[in-house]
Amino acid sequence: MTEKNNHNQCPMESILGQIMGPWTPYILWLLSNEDKLRFGEISARMPDISAKVLTDRLRKLESSGLINRDYQPTVPPTVNYSLTARGTELHGVLEGLNKVAIRWDEEDRQQLSAGKPVIAAE
Amino acid sequence: MTEKNNHNQCPMESILGQIMGPWTPYILWLLSNEDKLRFGEISARMPDISAKVLTDRLRKLESSGLINRDYQPTVPPTVNYSLTARGTELHGVLEGLNKVAIRWDEEDRQQLSAGKPVIAAE
DNA sequence: GCAAGTAGTTACCTTATGGTAAGTAATGAG
DNA sequence: CTCATTACTTACCATAAGGTAACTACTTGC
Numbered sequence: 553m554t555e556k557n558n559h560n561q562c563p564m565e566s567i568l569g570q571i572m573g574p575w576t577p578y579i580l581w582l583l584s585n586e587d588k589l590r591f592g593e594i595s596a597r598m599p600d601i602s603a604k605v606l607t608d609r610l611r612k613l614e615s616s617g618l619i620n621r622d623y624q625p626t627v628p629p630t631v632n633y634s635l636t637a638r639g640t641e642l643h644g645v646l647e648g649l650n651k652v653a654i655r656w657d658e659e660d661r662q663q664l665s666a667g668k669p670v671i672a673a674e
Numbered sequence: 675m676t677e678k679n680n681h682n683q684c685p686m687e688s689i690l691g692q693i694m695g696p697w698t699p700y701i702l703w704l705l706s707n708e709d710k711l712r713f714g715e716i717s718a719r720m721p722d723i724s725a726k727v728l729t730d731r732l733r734k735l736e737s738s739g740l741i742n743r744d745y746q747p748t749v750p751p752t753v754n755y756s757l758t759a760r761g762t763e764l765h766g767v768l769e770g771l772n773k774v775a776i777r778w779d780e781e782d783r784q785q786l787s788a789g790k791p792v793i794a795a796e
Numbered sequence: 797g798c799a800a801g802t803a804g805t806t807a808c809c810t811t812a813t814g815g816t817a818a819g820t821a822a823t824g825a826g
Numbered sequence: 827c828t829c830a831t832t833a834c835t836t837a838c839c840a841t842a843a844g845g846t847a848a849c850t851a852c853t854t855g856c
Contacts, residue, residue: 563775568699574813577690591833602815607834627823628832641774648767653685656760696843713803724845729804749853750802 570616571642575601576609580635581650583619584643588634618642692738693764697723697731702757703772705741706765710756740764 571577575598582597583589589597595606610633613619618639624630635642693699697720704719705711711719717728732755735741740761746752757764 563779564703564772565700566779567771567775572694572696572699574694577694578687581686595833603834604816604836605814608814623833625822626832627821628830629821629834631833638778641777642771645767645770645774648770649689649764650686652763652767653689655763656689657685714801717803725804726806726846727844730844745803747852748802749851750800751804751851753803 570613570618573609575605576613577646579606579609579613580618580639580642581646583633583635584640584646588632591631591633594633613639692735692740695731697727698735699768701728701731701735702740702761702764703768705755705757706762706768710754713753713755716755735761 571580578598579594582594591606591610594610595601595603598606601609610619610621614621617636620634620636622632622634624632693702700720701716704716713728713732716732717723717725720728723731732741732743736743739758742754742756742758744754744756746754
């Protein structure tokens with residue numbers, strides 16, 4: 553990790569350390585929309601992440617208290633992930649971010665179809 | 675980068691690719707509160723980031739169109755960074771995140787002073 | 797004429813991160 | 827008896843990311 557340990561300075565740094573990093577917020581976003589997903593379902597929605605890394609992210613989110621891991625010892629095993637109460641508190645933020653994302657995406661599309669290059673400034 | 679290129683799938687992935695990653699959202703958070711900061715000021719507020727990495731993050735944010743770089747050829751040089759119009763659109767999201775961060779921080783402090791260990795579950 | 801000050805850049809090296817492939821457990825199907 | 831299934835774990839290796847130190851430019855102050 554680059555963002556060091558938590559509990560040092562401002563709360564913002566601490567929360568960023570928990571939810572930032574590759575894939576992590578996207579996982580939260582998926583779970584915040586579907587309330588329960590199996591490992592394989594998450595994996596299918598994120599084809600570019602390897603099982604190793606996905607496991608790692610899920611473990612970290614679990615130890616931060618943001619997601620629950622529900623292991624059912626069926627054969628083959630069933631593991632469901634869902635947001636904790638704390639995890640659901642991020643829903644509003646993630647939704648807000650998604651709205652911005654959609655807006656920018658639309659703007660960029662229009663720019664693109666208008667013939668302009670790629671980068672939008674100012 | 676791990677989150678690959680942009681413009682593939684959903685807008686969320688694209689925006690996360692731009693603002694995610696170590697330090698980046700914190701830089702945006704700083705700029706979204708102070709509307710203009712010199713390189714050295716950002717650096718002072720983030721003592722753990724090296725000049726090399728900070729430069730890299732600022733360049734990437736600039737090329738994403740989220741911040742402006744205003745280089746004044748004084749001696750010694752003055753370089754001011756500020757959010758672009760697009761960059762300011764993240765203010766609400768960052769503020770929302772900060773509110774959650776502060777709430778969790780308070781909760782964790784109370785748990786801590788109540789004697790409980792470290793990790794909060796469910 | 798030497799140091800200071802800002803905002804970097806560059807080279808070099810170490811560490812962290814991530815991918816791939818193989819293995820594991822338990823059981824039901826064929 | 828073997829395969830398929832799920833959700834991993836482990837070992838091994840390649841690449842990416844980041845730190846440190848040194849260096850640049852230009853002018854003012856001493």
